[in-house]
Amino acid sequence: MKAIDKKVKEINNCQPGDIPDFVLSSSQPLILKGFANKWPVVIAGKESPLKAADYLRDFYSDIPINVYYGKPETKGRVFYNEKMNGFNFSSSKANLNQVLDKLLAHVDDPEPPTMYIGSTEINNWFPGYNEQNNASIDHLDPLTTIWIGNRSKIAAHYDFPNNLACCVVGRRKFTLFPPEQIANLYVGPMEFAPGGQDISLVDFEQPDLVKYPKFEQAMAAAQVAELEAGDALFMPSMWWHHVEGLDAFNVLVTHWWRDSPAFMGRPNNALMLAMLSLRDLPRAQRQAWKAHFDYYIFDHDEQNLDHIPNQAKGVLSKPHDELAARKLRADLLNKLKQ
Numbered sequence: 001m002k003a004i005d006k007k008v009k010e011i012n013n014c015q016p017g018d019i020p021d022f023v024l025s026s027s028q029p030l031i032l033k034g035f036a037n038k039w040p041v042v043i044a045g046k047e048s049p050l051k052a053a054d055y056l057r058d059f060y061s062d063i064p065i066n067v068y069y070g071k072p073e074t075k076g077r078v079f080y081n082e083k084m085n086g087f088n089f090s091s092s093k094a095n096l097n098q099v100l101d102k103l104l105a106h107v108d109d110p111e112p113p114t115m116y117i118g119s120t121e122i123n124n125w126f127p128g129y130n131e132q133n134n135a136s137i138d139h140l141d142p143l144t145t146i147w148i149g150n151r152s153k154i155a156a157h158y159d160f161p162n163n164l165a166c167c168v169v170g171r172r173k174f175t176l177f178p179p180e181q182i183a184n185l186y187v188g189p190m191e192f193a194p195g196g197q198d199i200s201l202v203d204f205e206q207p208d209l210v211k212y213p214k215f216e217q218a219m220a221a222a223q224v225a226e227l228e229a230g231d232a233l234f235m236p237s238m239w240w241h242h243v244e245g246l247d248a249f250n251v252l253v254t255h256w257w258r259d260s261p262a263f264m265g266r267p268n269n270a271l272m273l274a275m276l277s278l279r280d281l282p283r284a285q286r287q288a289w290k291a292h293f294d295y296y297i298f299d300h301d302e303q304n305l306d307h308i309p310n311q312a313k314g315v316l317s318k319p320h321d322e323l324a325a326r327k328l329r330a331d332l333l334n335k336l337k338q
Helices: 039-045 050-059 094-106 179-184 215-220 265-279 284-297 322-336
Strands: 007-012 029-030 064-071 092-096 114-121 143-149 152-156 162-169 172-177 223-227 232-235 239-245 250-258
Touching: 007 250, 029 250, 039 050, 039 162, 039 250, 050 094, 050 162, 064 094, 092 094, 094 114, 114 239, 114 250, 162 172, 172 179, 179 215
Parallel strands: 007 029
Antiparallel strands: 029 232, 064 092, 064 114, 114 143, 143 250, 152 239, 162 232, 162 250, 172 223, 172 239
16 A cells, blocks of 8 residues: 555644643644653553563453454454354453463564454453553543454444544554545445444455545545654544554553433444435435435524414424433334334
8 A cells, every 4th residue: 555645634742631722623634743741641551561561461350252253364354254154353351361362472482463452441341450550531421442452453433422543552653544535445245244333345455446436535535643652643533444453562542432421322323324314225215305304404403483473383393302312213213113
């Protein structure tokens, strides 16, 4: 893959507890250089992988953890098998100490098996960790998760929440694409994906531009973030990102939060319902409904509804509270049953 010209903008001298508001509300990804340099886990990791592993062991709750194993020939790529009826790795639950031992045993192996612990909630599996390594965004009520592995390659995918991803041990490389590049990323199945989230099918290391010609357009819009231990990356909601662990022992801690209350539900539920009710209509009808969606949703302007008395607006009222959301959801469920 050719080098990407556009680098993610870096913000220097950004300390925990003093994150500028413009960072957490940015519509573009931003690198926070040295954000976590003073965290004990970062200090331990810079000393050695063994020190980092021992630091994590001290917090481990002994609850079995989900781990993925791939053969050396996968070269770290977590993906489908050749027939796309399964995956190129096996998964199991294991004790973290056993996984760390295996990772450390292969630190100097030029062709190690792929070992990868995916999104694991820190407060449940590593109680006390956040008190010593705090991103100071508690007011956002983030879901904090940890990712541990060796030289892994995680296919490009998106997340609905915003994400402050902290590279705490080893180095990471993120290749990022704005949401509108979905048409050029050749996305696979929605309900059957290695990590549960639909992914790009393009092999970023050796992209097949005959099979995936529009990927060149995606690359023209891509940005790259190369993170050292202690750096953090802010990724806005819905940005696609391909993630590489560049060292033999890597740890990433992510903080996810959404800009809307949880009672509003996940927007992909609306997408699935639209597939059921809109996608197979004749094109003219789809375009008509597109105008409705633009008017009521995507280009919504409350002034467009000034001609309706407030007490008569019904579902057009804004904002919805939890009670109104529950009522609307119940009405939808009843209609779906018909």
